[in-house]
Amino acid sequence: KKTFAVIGLGRFGTSVVEELTKGGFEVLALDRNSERVDKMAKTASHVAVVDTSDESALKDIGIQSIDHVIVAIGKDIEDSILTTLILKELGIKKITVKVQNEYHEKVVRRLGADEVIQPERVTGRRLAHKIVTNNILEFYDLNEHYSFIVIESSSKLVGYTVVNLDLRAKYDINIVAIKRGDDVIIPSPDEVFTEQDQLLLVGKNTDLEKFSAWCE
Amino acid sequence: KKTFAVIGLGRFGTSVVEELTKGGFEVLALDRNSERVDKMAKTASHVAVVDTSDESALKDIGIQSIDHVIVAIGKDIEDSILTTLILKELGIKKITVKVQNEYHEKVVRRLGADEVIQPERVTGRRLAHKIVTNNILEFYDLNEHYSFIVIESSSKLVGYTVVNLDLRAKYDINIVAIKRGDDVIIPSPDEVFTEQDQLLLVGKNTDLEKFSAWCE
Ligand SMILES: Nc1ncnc2c1ncn2[C@@H]1O[C@H](COP(=O)(O)OP(=O)(O)OP(=O)(O)O)[C@@H](O)[C@H]1O
Numbered sequence: 001k002k003t004f005a006v007i008g009l010g011r012f013g014t015s016v017v018e019e020l021t022k023g024g025f026e027v028l029a030l031d032r033n034s035e036r037v038d039k040m041a042k043t044a045s046h047v048a049v050v051d052t053s054d055e056s057a058l059k060d061i062g063i064q065s066i067d068h069v070i071v072a073i074g075k076d077i078e079d080s081i082l083t084t085l086i087l088k089e090l091g092i093k094k095i096t097v098k099v100q101n102e103y104h105e106k107v108v109r110r111l112g113a114d115e116v117i118q119p120e121r122v123t124g125r126r127l128a129h130k131i132v133t134n135n136i137l138e139f140y141d142l143n144e145h146y147s148f149i150v151i152e153s154s155s156k157l158v159g160y161t162v163v164n165l166d167l168r169a170k171y172d173i174n175i176v177a178i179k180r181g182d183d184v185i186i187p188s189p190d191e192v193f194t195e196q197d198q199l200l201l202v203g204k205n206t207d208l209e210k211f212s213a214w215c216e
Numbered sequence: 217k218k219t220f221a222v223i224g225l226g227r228f229g230t231s232v233v234e235e236l237t238k239g240g241f242e243v244l245a246l247d248r249n250s251e252r253v254d255k256m257a258k259t260a261s262h263v264a265v266v267d268t269s270d271e272s273a274l275k276d277i278g279i280q281s282i283d284h285v286i287v288a289i290g291k292d293i294e295d296s297i298l299t300t301l302i303l304k305e306l307g308i309k310k311i312t313v314k315v316q317n318e319y320h321e322k323v324v325r326r327l328g329a330d331e332v333i334q335p336e337r338v339t340g341r342r343l344a345h346k347i348v349t350n351n352i353l354e355f356y357d358l359n360e361h362y363s364f365i366v367i368e369s370s371s372k373l374v375g376y377t378v379v380n381l382d383l384r385a386k387y388d389i390n391i392v393a394i395k396r397g398d399d400v401i402i403p404s405p406d407e408v409f410t411e412q413d414q415l416l417l418v419g420k421n422t423d424l425e426k427f428s429a430w431c432e
């Protein structure tokens with residue numbers, strides 16, 4: 001089984017340690033701040049207080065035997081870069097680095113980081129994407145005879161799969177998407193309807209009315 | 217169509233403005249730092265330099281007409297909290313707040329924020345989750361006769377859908393998942409195979425060999 005080390009126990013590093021540990025993996029949690037290391041002592045399989053910009057200190061804790069190291073040092077970009085360089089020279093097979101900005105990313109990629117993560121940019125994009133998708137689904141107007149409606153799932157639908165319900169054949173209606181809580185699902189034929197679903201349908205107004213009537 | 221405002225043009229705020237604008241929405245980009253506002257002037261539909269902890273300044277730029285405001289102020293937790301309070305009092309219908317820590321989250325939720333985001337914790341969890349999922353798929357051993365293998369997609373498979381390939385009927389093999397680049401896909405019947413896929417299969421060793429032979 002692969003072994004992991006997380007360097008830098010800020011919010012990102014802490015989440016990685018917690019989730020990997022939950023997934024049943026051995027995680028070595030490292031930080032130069034002893035308070036942060038103490039906080040992780042009960043969670044991680046191993047911990048150590050170490051300044052990772054110090055190559056001999058890293059060797060002493062046996063980092064070379066770790067398969068995948070995640071560098072989660074934050075503001076101290078130079079420390080993050082130096083740590084990445086040392087890990088590469090020690091032959092670590094996989095290195096993931098959390099980066100602060102484009103300069104930071106360019107440098108660590110050049111040094112051989114296998115993967116970089118920029119949390120703010122990633123979550124900003126995902127929030128906006130979710131907003132855009134939700135809104136598209138709520139206000140598309142079609143022509144005079146065709147509409148786009150959102151209906152609440154009915155108890156009559158629960159348990160049906162999309163393919164079994166066969167709206168296309170029976171009502172000439174297309175299921176554009178299913179809203180389940182905050183998620184938007186592009187349904188596959190075997191998607192099963194649940195009580196909490198909202199169905200986004202497109203079709204002729206008369207057909208949509210027929211189907212809504214059946215649902216009630 | 218809904219209108220948006222983003223307060224705080226750091227990495228997170230900037231991503232939200234860029235993606236919402238790409239999605240065709242009107243976005244008002246705000247920050248008290250004029251350099252950051254200038255950077256967004258070509259992207260956002262409207263910009264303004266404003267200290268959002270100042271209620272009259274917010275009123276002056278007409279924030280009350282905005283449907284959804286995203287508060288993306290970072291280190292200045294008190295400014296973020298004060299801004300959230302003001303927005304709530306001005307009757308803004310939807311408020312999303314990027315939070316620094318649990319204290320920050322608790323306070324803004326109490327003040328009525330509809331949604332909070334903590335980028336580092338979210339991306340840390342997702343990275344770890346991706347690692348765990350990938351690893352489970354790589355080393356599950358079954359019993360003496362049944363194996364779990366990973367095979368490269370072959371040109372023979374490209375264009376087939378899962379349902380058309382019908383491995384279950386033809387070879388008594390189950391496709392557990394498809395690895396496409398960094399993603400793991402739980403395939404639906406109409407999933408189409410591509411050149412870059414890796415197929416994760418489970419079945420009797422003899423059947424797996426037959427299928428591998430066919431692929432080559
Ligand atoms: N040379 C180093 N060796 C070991 N740990 C270090 C080193 N430099 C910084 N760290 C640790 O990295 C951790 C994360 O850094 P910091 O708190 O600056 O990042 P952050 O961006 O706020 O983190 P996050 O955003 O994940 O909450 C800190 O706990 C810090 O002690």
Ligand SMILES: Nc1ncnc2c1ncn2[C@@H]1O[C@H](COP(=O)(O)OP(=O)(O)OP(=O)(O)O)[C@@H](O)[C@H]1O
Binds near residue numbers: 225252268291
């Ligand atoms: N009272 C305020 N009014 C308007 N803008 C503000 C106010 N306080 C802070 N800001 C702006 O919020 C922006 C983001 O804050 P900051 O850079 O501290 O966060 P950050 O956490 O580094 O951002 P990110 O993580 O998204 O890159 C800054 O550009 C700052 O000028």
